Amino acid sequence: MATITLAVVTSAGTAQAAGTGGNGRALAVAPSCVKVKVDKGIISQTAYVKNGCSSTKRVKVRWSFAPDSGCNTLKPGQGFKTKRGLAAQFDGLPSC
Template structure:
């Protein structure tokens, strides 16, 4: 939360992001993605960060991308053999990608 406040984020917004991060950590621990789902992170220094999630499973997968210092993505259903990219705009400096979780 201190990092967000140092970047000029309001105390209310920083608290909401911190709460979302705690929920994301709990979700990641409780709902890991299957091994056939992979994620690749790119462009950490640019205005947009991207995480491409590929579903190599034989069935659809529901996943969300977890971000520290930012709001996590919505839950997305990815068909077998397909991929989806979360394009995330940095708002307080580079946000940290925490992983993907089933949802």
């Protein structure tokens, strides 16, 4: 089982555009204190997200070739996971 660890980093602590939501509004990249790790298995892959920030954050996992996760509200220390098939590709962790 391969493990890919990704950290979302912004320059100078400012949010950068990360595509658009379904309503055409730009989505900001989640802060760097919210971490995501993607584990690829034999038939699926799972993204594990954890809020390492000192405040509550709202984020979702964006996938290419599969539906995005819903928007999740995470208090400090909380996390969630979302699973997709192998055809999906991790495509970002925007705030929502």
